[in-house]
Amino acid sequence: MIEPAGLTTRPAQVWGGVRLVPLVRETPIEDLRLDVRLHDADFGVVAVDARTDYWSYIPHGYVATWGDDAPAAAYGTQLLGPAERTRTPDRMALRFHRRMARRVAKNRLRFLPLHLALEGYLALHFGGPEIAWQEWSHRAIAHGLSPRVEEAYTGAVVRGLDDALRVFEIHAGQCGVLLYVADALASAFVVPRPADYRALHGTLLLDLYGELIYHYAMLSMPVPDFGARIADANVRSLADLRAEAARQREEWTAFHDEVMAGGLLGTDYTYEHVYALGPYRLSRFLPPFERRRDNHIGELITDESGQVAYLKTFRLSENQIRRGHLLTVLAANDWSLPGTAAALGVTEPELGRRIENAGFGHLLRQDVRDHYRARRRAGEPPPAHRRAPEHEGPTGL
Structure with a gap:
């Protein structure tokens, strides 16, 4: 279960079918910083181990703190006549990465946000049958689930997200956001400090989102905005007005955390430790793959007390939940x-x-x-x- 200790939700902001819920820290985490490293090629190949590669759209990486002969691949099959064989075929740039998380200095770790979690889902029982039952094919016994493929969409094609992030008002002390599309929780994003969030706010457009979120964005109507309602009879002074405003914020926070985000927060996850960053731990998690409810995969950095310093999640579609189950x-x-x-x-x-x-x-x-x-x-x-x-x-x- 994810415990968002130290984080408080603020009233949502709405743009069309996109709802953004700010997350504010009362005390920022000052001894951990996150920075973005944009790559010179959007498509990447990660050497997971000696026998396994992970291929995906990887436009950027994160660096947690306590680089005209680039490789390329051809676009499909291209037929060239005798006169064209000296022409360089159309290509797309590739970037090769060594592991999902890699130390680049004594107190600096480079990792690939969200892909760390997606690789954990794709690797779920990747080895295939452990017993050679007669029903399984030779390929299943020899190669397991290789290759394993899933589909996702970039934030740039999720309708309304670009405009929502552009007009979004960043709160003082804000260290994260919960992103909803048609009031379905699409992603949670948390960083250690407000300065980190301001620097990484725009990278939500570079993230991957599931097919459910993409279709909700295409088909959804505008969602209702948050509106505070204060009874005139309860206000006799400025102090009364402040008290009523505080009560409205508390009611919104309770409703959001228990109802809207309950599928993320109220779930028992299976965690896998990935890397130690001094007093912090980088981990990824998988849900129990329960049918007909929200299931999120993700990655997080926690301190020794379990406080969440960094969090990024990906909502699985119903088909992906079925496969995991x-x-x-x-x-x-x-x-x-x-x-x-x-x-x-x-x-x-x-x-x-x-x-x-x-x-x-x-x-x-x-x-x-x-x-x-x-x-x-x-x-x-x-x-x-x-x-x-x-x-x-x-x-x-």
């Missing part, structure tokens, strides 16, 4: 299809259908997939809703 249950049952089917309360052919619809059908042997389809056609009732395999996007292992 399915992989978690498979792993919990040692990748046994009968055991997993029993745990989910479905038949083996129905489990086979779910595996295929999740985009993992290639892990099953073809004859097993055909057998499951034949059993479903022969006597099992069809599911109420059929979904096509997920579209592969730009972020993956």
Whole structure:
């Protein structure tokens, strides 16, 4: 569970379907600083380990404190005639990174914001079946879930976000923001000091957002603005007015933290320690992948008492939650299809259908997939809703 100790929410500001909720620290964290490092190429390749690479849109990195022969890749397939073979093909710049988090000086750590969390989600049970059950293909046993791909959208294409950030009023002492689209919590962003937030405020446009947020932004109507209502009968002096204004702020804070942000704050996460920064710890976390509720992945820096100094989150779509839930249950049952089917309360052919619809059908042997389809056609009732395999996007292992 994330404990936002020391952070207080202020009344929201609205621009169309985008709602921005400021987070203010009473006491800024002065011995930790965050700075941005813009890259000379938006598309990046990260060497996760000796056998695994992470490819994604990576326009910038963060540096936490206690660089015309750049590599390039061709845009698709380009056919050149004999007279054109001396022409340099159209290219996009690549940037290679050594690890998601890397120490660059004695008390400086460079890490890739949000990609640290996304790589943790993509690596979920990445090795595949640990027991060579007869239903799994040779590829599943030999290579696991490689390649693993998910889709995301940059903040620049989330309608209304650019304008909202431009007209957003930054509060005194503000160290973070909760970003809502159509009143669905899209992302939480927290930094140690107000000066850090002012410097990094615009990088929200460079972040990645899930398909749910992108579609909400495209289809949503304007959301209602926050409005304080003070009864005239309760105000007899300036002191009464101040007291009523303070009560309105407290009511808004309680409503926001318990209702609007409850899906982020009221969840038990699984944490993975990534790096030690003196008295601070950089970690990433995964949700329990509970269906029909908010699920966020993210990364954070905490001090020895557990106070959050840095936080960045990514909201998973329902399809991504299903994939995470399915992989978690498979792993919990040692990748046994009968055991997993029993745990989910479905038949083996129905489990086979779910595996295929999740985009993992290639892990099953073809004859097993055909057998499951034949059993479903022969006597099992069809599911109420059929979904096509997920579209592969730009972020993956």
